[in-house]
Amino acid sequence: xxxxxxxxxxxxxxxxxxxxxxxxxxxxxxxxxxxxxxxxxxxxxxxxxxxxxxxxxxxxxxxxxxxxxxxxxxxxxxxxxxxxxxxxxxxxxxxxxxxxxxxxxxxxxxxxxxxxxxxxxxxxxxxxxxxxxxxxxxxxxxxxxxxxxxxxxxxxxxxxxxxxxxxxxxxxxxxxxxxxxxxxxxxxxxxxxxxxxxxxxxxxxxxxxxxxxxxxxxxxxxxxxxxxxxx
Numbered sequence: 223x224x225x226x227x228x229x230x231x232x233x234x235x236x237x238x239x240x241x242x243x244x245x246x247x248x249x250x251x252x253x254x255x256x257x258x259x260x261x262x263x264x265x266x267x268x269x270x271x272x273x274x275x276x277x278x279x280x281x282x283x284x285x286x287x288x289x290x291x292x293x294x295x296x297x298x299x300x301x302x303x304x305x306x307x308x309x310x311x312x313x314x315x316x317x318x319x320x321x322x323x324x325x326x327x328x329x330x331x332x333x334x335x336x337x338x339x340x341x342x343x344x345x346x347x348x349x350x351x352x353x354x355x356x357x358x359x360x361x362x363x364x365x366x367x368x369x370x371x372x373x374x375x376x377x378x379x380x381x382x383x384x385x386x387x388x389x390x391x392x393x394x395x396x397x398x399x400x401x402x403x404x405x406x407x408x409x410x411x412x413x414x415x416x417x418x419x420x421x422x423x424x425x426x427x428x429x430x431x432x433x434x435x436x437x438x439x440x441x442x443x444x445x446x447x448x449x450x451x452x453x
């Protein structure tokens with residue numbers, strides 16, 4: 223579905239990504255691992271058209287490099303940024319409503335699905351999003367993106383700062399996406415969740431992919447873990 227080749231990205235004159243190449247297949251969860259500053263978030267932003275980039279980004283056989291973010295989103299890619307961009311003065315339900323694209327086609331996901339996955343959101347559906355806890359805002363951001371019915375969802379650090387119980391809910395959420403045929407590119411620092419739910423893992427270092435394989439192969443590679451992941 224998503225096929226990236228020789229992706230280069232820049233912030234002004236700073237060369238951040240150096241020839242990144244990888245694929246994400248249909249219904250596959252791929253974890254993109256690495257330390258802060260390795261280029262993971264920049265990779266996500268390049269895919270979504272949020273930073274200057276060169277190379278080749280194929281989405282379902284079409285080159286999307288250079289398209290505007292809203293065009294990429296309407297082609298079936300969802301993006302959950304690390305900073306939890308909610309609309310604080312709108313209610314939980316209104317935030318979810320804004321996630322719908324209004325294309326007229328039937329969505330795989332409904333409000334009942336969202337509230338079923340995260341009952342806490344149902345309890346607070348008429349509450350302004352700005353007063354939610356960090357965990358609740360993360361739930362809302364995930365669900366709002368899903369209301370747009372993407373075929374692939376890019377999620378940047380979804381468990382950052384969350385309590386262990388909420389982390390478990392996020393892991394269950396990601397597995398439900400896979401069960402419904404949605405592909406996931408998961409940018410994550412917590413190895414536990416990434417290794418437990420991913421089909422494949424990629425490790426980034428200094429703007430390049432330095433490892434690609436299964437979770438099992440990464441567990442069996444102490445050099446890669448020590449050199450590129452452990453703090």
